[in-house]
Amino acid sequence: MSKTSKVATNDWTAGAQSVPLRLIQLDKRFQARAQHSFDAVADYAEEWSAGGADALPPVRLVVIDNAPAAVVVDGWHRVMAAERAGFTSIRAEVLLGDTALAFREAAAANTKHGVRRTNADKRMSVGLMLQAKPTATAIEVAAHCGVTRQFVYDCMEKSRAAQSALADAQYTRDLEVARGSADDTAVDKLANTARQTRDIERVIACVVGAQAQLDALFEADSNRDDKNRSSVYVNKQAVEMDLRNAITSLRAAKPYSTCTVCGGVGCRACRNTGWLSVGQYKLLPRTQASGAENVL
Numbered sequence: 001m002s003k004t005s006k007v008a009t010n011d012w013t014a015g016a017q018s019v020p021l022r023l024i025q026l027d028k029r030f031q032a033r034a035q036h037s038f039d040a041v042a043d044y045a046e047e048w049s050a051g052g053a054d055a056l057p058p059v060r061l062v063v064i065d066n067a068p069a070a071v072v073v074d075g076w077h078r079v080m081a082a083e084r085a086g087f088t089s090i091r092a093e094v095l096l097g098d099t100a101l102a103f104r105e106a107a108a109a110n111t112k113h114g115v116r117r118t119n120a121d122k123r124m125s126v127g128l129m130l131q132a133k134p135t136a137t138a139i140e141v142a143a144h145c146g147v148t149r150q151f152v153y154d155c156m157e158k159s160r161a162a163q164s165a166l167a168d169a170q171y172t173r174d175l176e177v178a179r180g181s182a183d184d185t186a187v188d189k190l191a192n193t194a195r196q197t198r199d200i201e202r203v204i205a206c207v208v209g210a211q212a213q214l215d216a217l218f219e220a221d222s223n224r225d226d227k228n229r230s231s232v233y234v235n236k237q238a239v240e241m242d243l244r245n246a247i248t249s250l251r252a253a254k255p256y257s258t259c260t261v262c263g264g265v266g267c268r269a270c271r272n273t274g275w276l277s278v279g280q281y282k283l284l285p286r287t288q289a290s291g292a293e294n295v296l
């Protein structure tokens with residue numbers, strides 16, 4: 001089925017074409033499936049053996065930064081099946097771009113065709129989209145990944161919980177180290193900072209909940225007639241922005257570093273807490289750093 005005689009040089013052009021399999025990479029970073037379906041690979045290989053090159057739709061490839069090989073962003077099963085069917089090339093839609101484009105494309109893969117996605121697949125898709133565009137809104141991610149907004153909120157919540165668990169593990173380790181030094185004040189200080197971090201994170205989680213409630217309110221109203229709507233006087237964009245700002249402010253208020261002035265004993269610079277927020281940390285002139293610098 002090979003029509004081109006492309007060699008491994010940077011001579012890619014965008015668009016529909018036949019691409020030699022040896023120029024195609026299966027890079028796990030751009031894989032939107034939690035697990036391969038070997039049944040699907042076997043089925044596809046059979047379809048190709050029986051029906052020829054046009055039996056299945058073209059795969060989607062991205063050439064990152066003009067690299068010699070292209071990565072698969074949609075069609076892992078088909079590429080594996082083509083190899084199994086003994087093909088040397090495959091029909092593909094080629095896109096030229098960067099890693100962000102590849103993440104973005106992989107996030108949208110399998111939303112309209114292919115093996116039915118599991119929840120784990122959908123979570124991977126959301127993760128890929130957030131890698132492509134960390135500032136994307138839940139609405140944007142939901143539309144791009146073919147999932148509900150609530151699903152995106154749940155993913156965000158889960159990843160926050162995982163991060164918080166990681167932070168807890170780190171503090172626990174620090175606590176043990178501190179205990180080994182038999183320094184009770186150090187132990188108290190670390191336990192205190194862990195609590196202060198968690199307290200702020202709890203408030204952030206509430207604001208994330210408020211974002212979901214706001215969406216739910218408008219969702220419910222969209223199915224009601226005018227006189228039954230609750231949100232008529234709510235300026236959605238303004239409230240959304242306020243909630244986003246609230247999250248930014250709260251994140252900025254979490255413990256970031258041990259106080260560089262007092263080393264954690266407590267002083268005016270750290271308001272007697274022994275730690276600094278990221279803003280306060282950046283505000284302090286470098287000359288005041290006592291060498292006790294310790295990003296939490």
Ligand SMILES: [Zn+2]
Nearest residue numbers: 259262267270
């Ligand atoms: Zn201090």
